[in-house]
Amino acid sequence: MDTFWRDGYLLVRGVLSRQEAGHYAGLITDLLPRDLRIPEHWEAYDGRFKPFRTPGNQTFDGPEFLPLYQNERLYRLTAELLGHHRLLVRDGSVAITMRNDTPHPGELSQDLHIDPAVPEDVDEFLFTSEEVELGGCYYFTDVRPGGGGIHVVPGGHHIVEEQARAVPRGRQLHDKWRNIAGLETVEVTGEAGDFVLTHHLMPHAASHNRRPEARIAQFFRYARDDQPWGNGDRPGDRPAGHHYNDQQTAVMTPLGRRLLGVDPW
């Protein structure tokens, strides 16, 4: 707990067994078409492929992925960190980062950014505990140094808060925090089955994978049910009006039904 609040991120080890992680890595690898024709509606930058289920929908929440949404250990940890047990989980986007030897511009393949819970057209962060979201990703493959791990700034969530509090319209700094300059990053390495947990004000970026093996990850966000900016319909969320079908509800646990908004807390 202390490490997370100090550093703004935490590697949670062994959330899944190696075997479970391998299963999900396989499911995601199987999204790649056999003929390697990358669909128009996927994203593909610098060796990092983001599958989309349909144009505009990057949430993989079919029955085969739902156990990841309702993982009990991650739920207990995030609830304890947020000091609130009524949480909602979302995102579920995936990424496959393959080897990419491009020599520049450095190790990052994205601008250093935050994905805060506060909408872009809002001028001020609230900095209340209700506002805090926890994000992060499962690593389904081993991520060794230079292997495309997510980069973070130790303590960076404090730096963001300090900078944003110092000026009016702090949410608008650094091109709405889409391009943060001047901070040193570290790569979060880990093993298949680990989860990289991040504070929503943590500056982060994807990195080039210099190694032969792909990095395969899936992203999730945990928010309190009283999150002041609402709990849906933001970029990365499943489309508004999404309803779960019988195959999905069949594999949901009582906890999963609450985390996914099927049952009230």
Ligand SMILES: O=C(O)CCC(=O)C(=O)O
């Ligand atoms: O893939 C990663 O390591 C980070 C991706 C990310 O932060 C994003 O796409 O917003």
Ligand SMILES: [Fe+2]
């Ligand atoms: Fe991001």
